[in-house]
Amino acid sequence: MSTGGKKGDAPPRKQQPQKQQSSAGPSQGPSRTVRILVSVLLLLHVSALYLYPLANSRTSFTVRNIVQSPWLRWYGDPLYLNHGHGFFGPDPPDGFLVDYVVYDDQGKEVSKGTFPDPKEIWPRLRYHRFKMLADQLESPGRGMKEDRLRAYARQLIREHDGENAVVTERLHTIVPYEDWIGDEASGRKGKPLDDPSLYQTLTRVTQSRADVDAADAALESGAESVPAPIGPPEQIGPGGPLQ
Amino acid sequence: MTGLRLALAEYWGDVWEAWNEFWFAPTAPAALSAIRVFAGAMLFYTHLVWSFDLSAFFGPNGWLPLDLYARERGYDLEGGHSYMWSLFQHIQSPTLLWTIHIVALVCFFLLTIGLFSRTTAVLSAFFAIMYATRVTPGAYFGLDKVNCMLAMYLMLGPCGARYSVDRLLNMRRGATGEVPTSTWANVAIRLIQLHMCAFYLFAGLGKLEGQTWWDGYAIWRSIASSEYQSIDVTWLGHYPHLMNLLAHGTVLFELFYPFLIWPRFTRPWMLATAVGMHLFIASCMxxxxxxxxxxxxxLAFVKPATVRKVMDPLARRFALLLLGDRAGQSD
Structure with a gap:
């Protein structure tokens, strides 16, 4: 196998006597001026490709300043280059779940569920989008998690034509290997992947139809603020029981 | 001094020649065309799936309402202004939203079959970025980055030169000769290659910041995550040495990919490892x-001649089926 064209399709490398004659490169293709211009653009583009993922929280302020400069963001942001590539890094993450209950105006349960739920949400790519909705509650942003959860609650009210919705973020810790494998010698049994002790309730919010109407009105009027919540989100401390 | 000047001149001459050969040596557009077929199909499917929840994800209200999106887009979160922009920020009407969605799907489909390839490649890149930007952050993941990358580079080269309706139409007009090589096909392929190297390099570097990729538990954490799991391979847990080797092998592969993918002797091994790793991720996670x-x-690292060996017989069958004798001997 070979690279895209280097050995198999590119013209054979020129011999030394021809080298000076062909110093501008292959005779086919764009002129030397175009090549120089394109080369500059390619250098800038490839630099952007490698600078964006380099700019994590631990990198030098030099790189951070470059990446946050309008000159680079003007180019990289619209082309969707402005992100890292930490696939399953630094460590494979724990799972997050969003439980919800939607009630009608009589207080009767209209809908209850959890996402992501592979039994309910298909195809798999769609399931993965909902998994991202749950996981990215934890992505950085000052006080954004509660606002995100409230937006989910309002969407559930819309979808199920409800009056109120209670939405709860739940953490599913991955069972430690030692706990899963157990210990035959001491008679300690292995813990299953979905052992109740691995789940922890984190944050719960409530939204009503009035919040939905207020949010829709704010968007229509172009207001940029999220409607004020009825009350502060309920923060549930570590060790909280499984619902 | 003259000797030094000559040596420097020769050095820079060699650098320029190597640069020229790397970027501007014309190449057969077979690999780029094959990437167009598969990437187009992936773009089409990926965005078709959005149809289930189009208004819920891309409407002004929904899972990711616009006001929240404006704040999350980071107008001042990182101390800098975001230049990200999505067409969907401005779409209020469900009818218009669906119209745009259908146009985008048609574009992705035309890109897959290779009709008006260059135009649909440009439009596909535009739409792919628009969709991805609207759900970032919120519902995006690695797939969106790869999709946008492939779509962006496809538009740079003659991605419809082979395995396309465009090619069939040209053949119908009598152009049954060999497809010419192209400098821009090479530029597009090189950019995909370098972008793939960035993906793997930073994926590997990111893993070095964690603990579990060092102590080997990362594979356990990956296969024991119920939310990711699609096939239960926790039986691997009974072979801890194998899990450790897989963890270390993954990090080494990602870190060394940008270096070992280029020499032709190590390239097949790197590609085989990539196939194994990604099929494992696809099927089990x-x-x-x-x-x-x-x-x-x-695929950008597979030479065009190899791509042709696989793709040409299929393309020839299509051409004969659709054009009969006019298909000639070409593909």
């Missing part, structure tokens, strides 16, 4: 689309 998209990106 449920990220089928992401795994396949990364494999499509890896």
């Amino acid at each position: 449920g990220m089928i689309t992401f795994g396949l998209a990364m494999l499509i990106g890896n």
